[in-house]
Amino acid sequence: MTTLMALRAPRWHVHAACRNADQEVDWTDTKPGSKAAADCKAICRLCPVRLTCAITALTTSKSYGVWGGMDQADREALRHAEVQVAA
Structure with missing residues (x-):
């Protein structure tokens, strides 16, 4: 039963733009x-589960x-900022 639960997407995915x-x-x-990243980010801007996804x-x-x-570069910049704040 646990295996089947793990294979299902989280509930917030059903609300994702x-x-x-x-x-x-x-x-x-x-x-x-x-441009592909910009297109994705434009869809994310109005997404009701954007914060949960991030x-x-x-x-x-x-x-x-x-x-x-956020694309890979955005996430890396945020992670780097977190490390600097924690130091």
């Missing part, structure tokens, strides 16, 4: 600063794609 977005948009393979990406060390309106 990207869930019904254009299938041509590649969320996982966008290059930071690219927190998920930051706490699980997602290193690719756009999550919560």
Whole structure:
């Protein structure tokens, strides 16, 4: 039973704006600063679960794609800022 639960997407995914977005948009393979990343971020701006998505990406060390309106470079900059504040 536990295995089946782990395979299901988190509940917040069903509310994500990207869930019904254009299938041509590649969320996982966008290059930071690219038009594809900008297109993804534009969809994220109005997403009701943007914050949850961003927190998920930051706490699980997602290193690719756009999550919560942030691309890889945005997340790295935020992680670097956190380290400096903690020091």
